[in-house]
Each structure stands twice: as C-alpha cells, then as structure tokens.
Amino acid sequence: MAITTVVIQRPDPEQSSYLRAAFKGMALTLRHMVNPTTVTQQYPEEQTELSPRWRGTHRMEVHADGRPKCVACGLCPTVCPANCIRLVGGEDDQGNRYPIVYEIDEFRCIFCGMCQEVCPVEAIHVGRDFENAEYSRDRFVYDLDRLMEQDHPTTLLWDPADPASE
C-alpha cells in the first residue's frame, strides 16, 4: 500500500480573523439563548418510551391460587450466564415440585432474558421496568415473595396469547 499524503486545508493565520470568529460564536450562542431548542426530557413527568425489546427487572408469574408457577426444574440457574439465580427445589406430598428458595441477584443479572426463554412453564419473566432504586445493597437480591409481588408488565418479547412462541 502506497503511502499517501493528506493535504489538510487549514486557514492561513494571516488570512484568518479571530474577532470575526468570536462574533460569529456570540451570534450563535445568542440565537440559542433567546430561542432555546431544548432536548432535555423532564424525566419523572415525561416517561421514556421503552423499546419493544426492553428487558428489565424480573417478575414471577403466579397461579390463580397464589402459588408460583415455577416447578423448580433448575433450567434457569443452569442457563444463566451471570450465575445470579439461586434455586432450591422441593416436592410436596402430591409429587408437585416447587421452589423452596428462589433468589435473583439483580446486581449480577445482565438482563439477557435467557431465564425467560428457557422456562418450560412461563414462570419467570423479565419486565418492562427500570425504576428499581433501593437504599441498601442487600435489597437488590429479590427473593421469591418479592418476585411474585412485582406488578410491572412483562416484556413484549413474550406474548401471553402465544406463551411458547410457536
């Protein structure tokens, strides 16, 4: 490859005018001062439109009788690339598996949504939510009750009419 020379067009110092440039700048800032075209979003009043693919804080779907839909199959902690799900499964006397401990560390989570994809019973979901500030760090480990209490909508990637994406 041949070495090429790039000729940079620079104004000649003898030809350039410092003051004219300064006054041009003043005129520009004055135009913005008297007629501000603000792009600022007034956040708590104006909400951001979330993308259809938004994946946020998790939620756990529940049955009509209030039990979690999770069957403690162990797929989500296995597939989780951030290793942020802790699951201890149990079995009741009818042989139904249920989670004894189900915790998601929202700090470690990378919100890839693979737990939702892999779940065979559509129990765990990522949600359309990002306002999850807390006063202490340990509040970011969501336990099963907390996950079941979340009331934000689930991500649009999951269609309730076609739960298995078929």
Place this chain on the structure above:
Amino acid sequence: MNTPISGLPLLLSTSLKIAIMFGVVMLTVAYTTLAERRISAFIQDRLGPNRVGPFGLLQPIADGLKNLVKEEALPGTASKFYFMLGPMLAMIPALVTFAVVPFAAPLPTPWGVVDMIIADVPIGILYILALSSLGVYGIVIGGWASNNKYAFLGALRASAQMVSYEVALGLSLIVVLMMAGNVTLTEIVWQQQQLGLWFALPLSLGFILFVISAFAETNRLPFDMPEAESELITGFHTEYSAMKFSMFFIAEYAHMLTASALMATLFFGGWDLPGSWDDAFWHQGELIRGFDASGAPVAAAPAVWKTLLTFAAFAGKTAFFLLLYIWIRWTLPRFRYDQVMELGWKVMLPTALAYVMVVSSTLLVLDQVGVSRFFQGLALTGVSGMCTVAFVFFLDRGRIIGGASSGRRVVSFGPRPHERGAAASKGVPTGD
C-alpha cells in the same frame, strides 16, 4: 427643601442604605449564579436547574443552605490561619467596593434630600482601584495556604494576571477622568448628563479596553487562568469546600457585579436616562439643576418616581453587563496562559498608553480652539471611533492573540493547495 439631610436622620438613612444595598448585592449575586446556570443551559440547549421553586427561583437558597450545613474539609498540611483568611479577604473587598457607586437620583424625604450612594467619598475611582486589587490577596493567600500545587499555580497565575491587567485598567480610567475632570463617581455621572453623551461614545476605545481588563480582573472566561478547570482542577480553590468555597464563589460574582456597575457608571451614564429631566447636583448646599441666564441657580425637583426610575435604569444597565459576562463565558474558549500575558503587556498596555495620549492631545487642541462641550464630545467620538477601528484591525490580523506559533509553520502536512502546482513542476513528490 432642597437641602441635604443631616444629623440623626443622616446616620439613620446611611445605615438603612448600607443594610438595603448589602441585601440587594447579596441577592443579586445569588440570582446571578442562577442566571448563569440557566442561561448557560439555554445556550447549550439544556434546561438548567428548574426544580426548586417556580422556574428554579429558589435554587440559590437551596445551594446556600446546603453549603452552610456541609462538612468542611481542612487539609492537614494547610496553613490553618491563612486558609481561613483567604475566603474572607476575597469576599470583603468585592462587597465593599459597591459603597462608592451611585445607584439612583437623589431621593427627597421630609428631613432633606438623600443622595443615593452609600459613601460619596471624594477619591471615588482611587478607592475602587485600591479595593479591587485587594481582592487578589484573598486568592493568592487561599491558594498558597492550601499547600497544593494546583492551588499554588492558580494563585500564581492570579497575581500575574492582576498585575498585567491592572495597568491597562487604570490607564483606560484615565481618559474618563480627563473627560470628567473629577474622580468622584457622582461627578462622573453628572458630567455625562451635562455633556449629553455617555462616555461610551466619545471614549469608545477606552470602554473596550476597560471591558477587556475588567474581564481579566474578575478572572472570568476567556481569562479564567486562576481556575482553568482543564489544567488546574479548579485552581486556587481546589482545597476549599462548603461555605469557604461558597465565599470564593460569592466574591467572584460580587466582583462581576461591581465591574458591571462600574461599566454602567463610567461609560453608560450610571443612573442617567436620556433627556435632562433627572439632572440634579449640589451647589453650595442646595440641590439645583442648572443656572438660568443671569447665573442664578435653578432649584431641582427631586421626586420619588425619579429615584425609582433612575434606579431601574441603573439596574438595567448593570444587568446587561452581567448578561454580557455570562454570554461571553459560554461562548469563547479560554486563552492560553502566554496569550493572556502577551495580550496584556503587548497589546493592552501600549494601546491604553497611546490612547491616553490621543485623547489628551485631542482635548487640548479642542480646548485651545475653544469649541463647545458638546462639540468636543462629538469630535472625540470621531477620533475614538477611528482609534477603535485601527485597534480592531490590528488585533484582528491574528498577529498577537494567535500566540507563539502564528505566522510560523513548524510542521507542514504537504504543500498547500496554491503551492501544489509549483511543487509538482519542481519534481517534488506530492504523493497524491
């Protein structure tokens, strides 16, 4: 009735004026910080602080409260006494300077006429020059006592810059003194009323020099060398926090306010409004507005509405220059340090000296010819206009502010477009 106030009412009215002006100055300073933040936001297409109160109007109060209750950090290696002294020394001269600025037409009261100035000292401008240069001691002492290399460099720059621009500032004031024939600020305002022209016209170059020097004196962009965030963190107040930092901040804005008030007073007629309806001056203990044909004094008619209207005029002019400060800060980039020094010593000082010579010789010639005062003003307007055009022309060629490498090409990126043909004919490989 047009007699000056005296005795106990004088003492009371002066105390009242001090209290009111102190409050007004502190409030203006507080709201200038808000204006700076909002206007800079508008310039940059943002909104700025608009949460505390309507339009963010309570923001300065919130800032003040926060800074009052914040924990102060005292560096272990700092010299404690001088570290405390710095902010005070910076703040007090900035506030005290306002005492000699007349801010409205005289106010009539049942006890006599009250001058709308806190202290009408006969040395007016000298007092301002002396106190405004005292402000740098606060910065130097604060920066040095911090025992921090950035603070120290900021302090060093502040002192060098003050020394350089104080000279040009003083020289640009000399032309005003020559026109007014007096150093009292009330007298300077009165002379502008009598002339019928504000000094910004007959002394246009003096005004430009004064504005540039005042920007350098108040350490505002494009001359904010002592702070220079990109080079020195925040310069002299790097180690300061909470209320001590706030005091440096108040000092900076109070300096701005004083400088704006001075620009308005010295070059834009102070509280004067066009027309001669507000003319009034003291003549042998009597407030008069001039002399009639036989030389007998004509009594002036001071009124409350005149005082209020002229105060509004003064406030408006001052606010305009405060806006100019803010506007320039958010437009122009900072000079390099050598450029500041070069501008100060190689441009401002010789220009100011030459201008003093031009104005004084013009005034001398006009005096000898014996033309009227107003025609003197007009002639001087023409001469100053030519001086201003010449000054701008020479400054504009980029010869001096361009800095060390202007006009010299150290590194060349290939031949320039107009040289390309010549280079090719000489067989120099151009590569393209």
